[in-house]
Amino acid sequence: MLLRSDVEKALFNALPESMDIRFSTTPERIIQFSKGAEVTLASATDKTTTERFDLVLGADGVRSTVRRLVFGPDANFVHNLGYMIGAAQMNTNVTSYPCSDSVMLTELGRTAMTVAYANCGPTVLFSYRTVDAQAELNKRPSEAVQAAFGPKPFGHVLNELLEGYASAGHQWLDIAQQVRMKQWHYGRVALVGDAAWCMTPYTGLGASASIAGAELLVRTLTAHGDDVSSALSDWNTRMHPFVDYQHRRIEQSRALIVAGYRKELIKQHMMIRLMSHQAAAKVIGQAMSRNTTLATKHTDLGVL
Numbered sequence: 315m316l317l318r319s320d321v322e323k324a325l326f327n328a329l330p331e332s333m334d335i336r337f338s339t340t341p342e343r344i345i346q347f348s349k350g351a352e353v354t355l356a357s358a359t360d361k362t363t364t365e366r367f368d369l370v371l372g373a374d375g376v377r378s379t380v381r382r383l384v385f386g387p388d389a390n391f392v393h394n395l396g397y398m399i400g401a402a403q404m405n406t407n408v409t410s411y412p413c414s415d416s417v418m419l420t421e422l423g424r425t426a427m428t429v430a431y432a433n434c435g436p437t438v439l440f441s442y443r444t445v446d447a448q449a450e451l452n453k454r455p456s457e458a459v460q461a462a463f464g465p466k467p468f469g470h471v472l473n474e475l476l477e478g479y480a481s482a483g484h485q486w487l488d489i490a491q492q493v494r495m496k497q498w499h500y501g502r503v504a505l506v507g508d509a510a511w512c513m514t515p516y517t518g519l520g521a522s523a524s525i526a527g528a529e530l531l532v533r534t535l536t537a538h539g540d541d542v543s544s545a546l547s548d549w550n551t552r553m554h555p556f557v558d559y560q561h562r563r564i565e566q567s568r569a570l571i572v573a574g575y576r577k578e579l580i581k582q583h584m585m586i587r588l589m590s591h592q593a594a595a596k597v598i599g600q601a602m603s604r605n606t607t608l609a610t611k612h613t614d615l616g617v618l
């Protein structure tokens with residue numbers, strides 16, 4: 315188990331010194347020409363510059379500015395699953411549980427759980443169903459989550475998880491949403507990672523798929539030499555089966571974390587019971603990774 319911030323730190327530290335990194339800089343306009351794109355960039359000081367690039371890659375996450383500028387409005391690609399996800403790094407472990415244990419409390423339409431790490435406090439994760447995701451985002455994260463798990467008094471474990479969330483340095487709360495696109499490239503602009511195919515935390519593998527997808531893109535570009543257009547098209551074709559597989563099983567993956575219907579709740583409880591037996595957990599883990607391997611078979615995702 316690795317924290318996303320540790321993965322990010324490791325990747326950042328591996329960048330060569332010569333890399334030109336500009337913080338607080340946002341693309342405002344992208345105009346394509348036959349062998350490149352002209353990008354107008356705005357910095358935090360409101361200074362704008364226009365520069366030409368051979369290839370523009372939007373790796374700017376689920377709310378990608380590059381996607382909006384080149385491919386169209388979010389409404390065309392971003393699908394709201396009707397659930398919220400809250401997460402935070404807790405400062406302390408959950409009392410009365412060994413720090414290696416993950417805890418999961420589930421009810422219809424809501425789940426509170428922790429993910430244990432070897433060298434830091436657990437991550438607490440909340441997921442709950444909502445009919446008005448935007449209204450949830452307008453609330454303070456800790457208030458939104460507390461309200462979603464009320465109104466009955468909380469038990470001691472849930473209380474600890476809610477307090478751990480409220481007192482964490484940073485509370486993350488967002489809508490569970492998928493990005494679905496048939497084509498991740500247009501001319502000399504391409505999207506990679508969550509910007510292109512956000513799979514939601516329910517399926518997992520988002521960070522791995524972002525890194526593996528970028529690595530496959532570089533390999534494909536290198537193999538195609540100057541023919542950037544064929545390289546992007548080849549990459550798109552090779553990457554899609556894996557992403558489509560993860561997108562197709564979203565309801566199944568979501569139901570393992572948070573049940574939307576009574577039938578799903580029964581299945582989820584059976585699965586939790588099975589997973590608490592070491593031998594059964596091993597068989598389920600093997601079956602899940604076999605399915606992922608099958609989905610990646612033609613994709614050639616070396617890093618995944």
Ligand SMILES: Cc1cc2nc3c(=O)[nH]c(=O)nc-3n(C[C@H](O)[C@H](O)[C@H](O)COP(=O)(O)OP(=O)(O)OC[C@H]3O[C@@H](n4cnc5c(N)ncnc54)[C@H](O)[C@@H]3O)c2cc1C
Binds near residue numbers: 318401521522
């Ligand atoms: C709660 C939660 C749990 C998860 N658990 C897992 C897991 O267990 N395993 C897993 O593999 N994945 C997991 N994921 C998914 C994973 O975090 C994402 O899939 C992954 O981070 C996507 O990487 P990315 O680089 O494409 O996008 P992001 O990580 O979103 O990175 C995009 C970056 O672009 C930056 N950005 C945007 N616009 C600009 C701009 N104009 N200028 C500069 N920077 C900009 C953003 O600030 C951000 O840092 C989880 C996600 C969440 C929310």
